[in-house]
Amino acid sequence: MKLFEKPSPKLFQTAETSEFQNLPLALAVIIVGMFVIAIPTFYILRTKTKGVSVKAQLIALLKDEFSYIAALIAVILVGQGYYLADPAASIIVAAVIVFSGIYLFKDNVHCLVGRTPSKEFMEKIESTAKSVEGVLGVHDLRAEYVGPNVIHTGFHIEVAKNTPIEEADHIAEEVKEKISHETGCQHCVIHVDPAERST
Ligand SMILES: [Zn+2]
Numbered sequence: 347m348k349l350f351e352k353p354s355p356k357l358f359q360t361a362e363t364s365e366f367q368n369l370p371l372a373l374a375v376i377i378v379g380m381f382v383i384a385i386p387t388f389y390i391l392r393t394k395t396k397g398v399s400v401k402a403q404l405i406a407l408l409k410d411e412f413s414y415i416a417a418l419i420a421v422i423l424v425g426q427g428y429y430l431a432d433p434a435a436s437i438i439v440a441a442v443i444v445f446s447g448i449y450l451f452k453d454n455v456h457c458l459v460g461r462t463p464s465k466e467f468m469e470k471i472e473s474t475a476k477s478v479e480g481v482l483g484v485h486d487l488r489a490e491y492v493g494p495n496v497i498h499t500g501f502h503i504e505v506a507k508n509t510p511i512e513e514a515d516h517i518a519e520e521v522k523e524k525i526s527h528e529t530g531c532q533h534c535v536i537h538v539d540p541a542e543r544s545t
Pocket of ligand 1: 485486539
């Protein structure tokens with residue numbers, strides 16, 4: 347705090363002096379804020395929790411921590427008479443907010459719009475379903491992203507006409523299991539059709 351007990355003479359010669367009278371207070375608020383933000387940040391980093399919301403939270407916290415550091419440097423520089431540090435820090439903080447926002451948006455936008463998985467993925471689902479014994483055909487395949495690595499699929503399988511419902515259900519379960527094993531897709535809705543009436 348010695349820095350602020352003996353401010354440089356320049357500080358008293360400027361008209362802007364009155365604006366920066368509470369530098370020690372500003373410094374204290376920033377340091378307290380940095381500690382408060384650091385607690386959840388370290389908690390997230392330590393537990394290594396994964397997930398979209400946790401990642402967004404972590405980026406928001408790191409952005410805040412960076413903003414505090416920028417503000418801290420600015421306050422110290424202003425205390426030494428470098429008044430341009432104040433607007434410069436504001437611009438840097440604004441830029442960090444914009445870039446972290448763009449980063450999170452790009453990272454998550456495909457979940458919001460339900461992006462279609464790759465053609466290879468669709469073909470893999472169809473061929474896997476067809477490879478199960480008793481499946482005569484596959485149609486009306488739909489798939490969309492419902493999370494960064496989570497795909498929701500739905501389709502119809504055709505089984506031989508007059509197949510008992512228990513057996514048809516067993517075939518559908520087998521398809522579901524094989525798709526989960528082969529593609530990792532856990533969210534699969536299967537509708538069973540008799541082979542003749544494929545609607
Ligand atoms: Zn159908």
